[in-house]
Amino acid sequence: MTLNIDNPALLCSQSLINGEWRHAADGRRLAVTNPASGELIAEVPDCTPQDAQAAVDAAQKAFAVFRHGVAKERAALLKRWHGLVMANQEDLARLMSLEQGKPLAESRTEVAYGASYIEWFAEEAKRADGDIIPQQSQNHRLLVIRQPVGVVAAITPWNFPMAMLARKIAPAIAAGCAVVCKPAEDTPLTALAMAKLLQQAGAPAGLINVLTTSRERAGPLADVWLADARVRKISFTGSTAVGKHLARESAGTLKRLSLELGGNAPFIVFDDADIDAAVAGLMVAKFRNAGQTCICPNRVYVQQAVYERFIGKLAEKVGSLTIGPAAGGRAEIGPLINARAVEKVEQHLKDALEQGARLVVGGQRHACPDAPNGHFFTPTVVADVTAAMRMSCEETFGPVVPVTSFATEAEVVEMANATPFGLAAYFYSRDIDRIWEVAEAIEAGMVAVNDGALSTEIAPFGGIKDSGYGREGSRYGLDEYMNIKYIRHGSLARRLPG
Ligand code: SIN
Numbered sequence: 001m002t003l004n005i006d007n008p009a010l011l012c013s014q015s016l017i018n019g020e021w022r023h024a025a026d027g028r029r030l031a032v033t034n035p036a037s038g039e040l041i042a043e044v045p046d047c048t049p050q051d052a053q054a055a056v057d058a059a060q061k062a063f064a065v066f067r068h069g070v071a072k073e074r075a076a077l078l079k080r081w082h083g084l085v086m087a088n089q090e091d092l093a094r095l096m097s098l099e100q101g102k103p104l105a106e107s108r109t110e111v112a113y114g115a116s117y118i119e120w121f122a123e124e125a126k127r128a129d130g131d132i133i134p135q136q137s138q139n140h141r142l143l144v145i146r147q148p149v150g151v152v153a154a155i156t157p158w159n160f161p162m163a164m165l166a167r168k169i170a171p172a173i174a175a176g177c178a179v180v181c182k183p184a185e186d187t188p189l190t191a192l193a194m195a196k197l198l199q200q201a202g203a204p205a206g207l208i209n210v211l212t213t214s215r216e217r218a219g220p221l222a223d224v225w226l227a228d229a230r231v232r233k234i235s236f237t238g239s240t241a242v243g244k245h246l247a248r249e250s251a252g253t254l255k256r257l258s259l260e261l262g263g264n265a266p267f268i269v270f271d272d273a274d275i276d277a278a279v280a281g282l283m284v285a286k287f288r289n290a291g292q293t294c295i296c297p298n299r300v301y302v303q304q305a306v307y308e309r310f311i312g313k314l315a316e317k318v319g320s321l322t323i324g325p326a327a328g329g330r331a332e333i334g335p336l337i338n339a340r341a342v343e344k345v346e347q348h349l350k351d352a353l354e355q356g357a358r359l360v361v362g363g364q365r366h367a368c369p370d371a372p373n374g375h376f377f378t379p380t381v382v383a384d385v386t387a388a389m390r391m392s393c394e395e396t397f398g399p400v401v402p403v404t405s406f407a408t409e410a411e412v413v414e415m416a417n418a419t420p421f422g423l424a425a426y427f428y429s430r431d432i433d434r435i436w437e438v439a440e441a442i443e444a445g446m447v448a449v450n451d452g453a454l455s456t457e458i459a460p461f462g463g464i465k466d467s468g469y470g471r472e473g474s475r476y477g478l479d480e481y482m483n484i485k486y487i488r489h490g491s492l493a494r495r496l497p498g
Contacts, residue, residue: 005091012192015045015212018058019205025050030214032189035101035335036325038373044188047211052180052224055209059151059178060230062206067148067176071125074174078122080201085115085166088197096162096190097326101334101375102289104326114163116457117473118170124478125174140490146482148176149256150232153225155246156191157237158184158337159292165191167457167472168235168258169198169208175481177233180225181210184238186337188212222246229253233481236260237294240421240466258470258480260294260462262395263423265444266416267297270409271305273428274450279313281452282401285426287321287379290333291399292341294467295424295446295454299385299392300403301412307405311383314401315361318379321399325371333399335374342375345398348391349380352402358383362400387418409434417443423463424454445471 005011014021024045032041045051066074085092093107102110133142154168161183172179183191195210213221225231226249233256236246243259250257267285269278286297302310324331336342342365353359362380377398385392385402392402406412416425425444429435439447445463448454455461460471470480 005094007088007091010088010091010095010193010196011042011189012196013042013044015047015051016192016195016199016208016210017051017055018209019199022051024048030185030188030212032099032186034098035186035337036327036368036371036374041098042189044192044212046217047213047221048217049220049224051211052221053228055180055211056151056225056228056230058206059180059209062204063148063151063178066178066204066207069176071128074176075122075125077202078118078125078170078173081198081203082115082118082122084197084201085111085118085194088193089115092162092190092193095193096187097334099187099189100158100161101326101337103331103334104329106289106334107326110160110163113455113457114160114166117163117167120457120473121170121174121478124171124475127475128175128478128482138494139492140488141492143487143489145485145487146479147485149481149483150177151230152177152179152233152235152481153222153231154179154181155222155234155236155238156181156183158186159289159294161187161190162194164237165194167461167477169194171472171477172235172481173203173207175478177481178207179209180231181208182213182218182221183210185213185215185218223249226250227252232256233258235470235480240468243468256480258462258472259468260470260472261423261466261468262421263294263296263463263467264298264393264395264419264421265295265424265426266442267300267425268412268416268427268438269300269302269306269310270427270429270431270434271303272430272434273306274430275306275310275313277450278428279310279317281426281428281448281450282314283317284452285448286401287333287399290336290377292337292397296397297401297426298395299416300401301406301415302403303412304405304407307403311360311381311403314403315381318381318401319361321379323366323376323378324368325374328370333376333379335371335376336398337375339375341398342377345377345396345400348389348394348396349382349400352382352385352389352391355386355389357385357389357402387415393419409438413438413441417441420466421463422465423467424448426452
């Protein structure tokens with residue numbers, strides 16, 4: 001069974017540079033495969049540093065004009081893009097499931113989620129207000145205006161190929177910037193389809209440039225953007241190692257950076273919690289995208305008195321999840337993105353079991369009858385996990401729940417914070433004093449209390465510590481793409497009497 005799309009124009013096999021659909025400068029191609037079956041879906045350009053240079057030239061040219069437009073026009077462009085995305089929601093979802101593997105229902109949700117950022121920033125574009133500062137003497141006035149930073153390089157991940165792209169490009173355009181974008185090599189098709197729709201919405205040539213490239217060529221391509229002083233900002237979602245590399249290498253041109261990097265989210269269940277609600281919240285938070293989400297709980301801490309009860313209820317739910325390819329239509333857990341991802345999950349599990357962890361449910365690759373070559377892993381619960389195990393210290397990025405018991409509130413806060421990361425955290429409790437104390441003590445950019453969901457376009461998404469900096473979405477998100485300029489108007493004379 002395959003996933004067909006109604007609008008074949010969305011299946012693009014060239015990169016977009018300066019409003020033209022192009023092959024890579026040297027004609028090299030990159031294969032895009034379906035992680036559920038290993039089948040070839042399409043080939044796209046494997047772009048070169050020369051293409052990266054051409055994209056910046058085009059973006060800079062577009063920026064020189066676009067920056068002078070008014071907010072209302074930028075808002076209208078984004079609204080048209082939003083409308084086209086929603087009109088093609090089903091096709092975008094199918095395309096995403098094909099190349100990324102997530103169940104169709106999740107892809108549909110992601111398209112709506114990504115579109116919500118476009119709509120949000122269409123509205124925010126008109127609210128890029130400045131300020132008037134009360135002057136210290138009558139002969140001058142002080143104003144603050146906000147201006148677009150310039151050309152933005154958006155480097156987007158494979159786990160949310162549509163939403164992460166939308167939440168970078170929409171605020172960039174709302175601010176008046178032009179964009180050069182490199183989607184992840186595993187999921188370039190969704191990015192190209194989004195660019196096609198933005199072009200259809202009326203984006204001028206060069207405003208949006210999307211360059212697909214292989215893992216091997218991604219470094220040399222990004223190096224061009226890092227070295228080019230015309231690229232004034234990088235917005236990146238991905239690993240901490242790459243984020244630190246971008247920060248180091250962009251220092252030469254002092255670019256602005258938004259880095260949404262790795263997480264190692266704690267999920268804490270106190271003994272006063274509603275246990276059923278905590279299990280339900282964990283299922284939502286953990287198994288979204290088969291556990292391949294930066295904000296997925298990666299360490300679950302359960303207070304001693306409710307430890308075994310919680311594990312029993314959790315195992316029941318996890319054991320009943322349906323695994324399969326998106327094309328089947330019923331799957332709740334799709335394949336992992338590639339063979340390396342499955343190997344990592346296996347290594348983490350082996351390490352934990354060798355060090356004394358207890359396998360409760362799952363624990364092996366899943367052989368799917370309708371997709372024998374897919375990268376499936378059975379949803380898994382492991383109990384008695386300790387801080388020394390790899391799955392406690394590194395992001396597993398797969399459908400594995402490691403559970404650890406704790407005694408006191410102070411102990412669990414210390415355990416939760418004992419990581420270089422600080423993206424998201426979750427906890428369940430019904431004690432109001434505890435809720436505020438723990439919410440404030442946890443070192444993370446986002447904390448969910450009695451909830452398994454954090455993501456929304458109206459709230460600031462981002463981390464602290466090794467999880468990066470900068471915020472996406474919300475009323476704070478536009479600032480990342482704007483410079484503040486102070487204008488002082490002096491030598492003013494008073495003429496009116498009084
Ligand atoms: C991510 O995993 O990087 C993003 C998840 C989200 O936006 O909810």
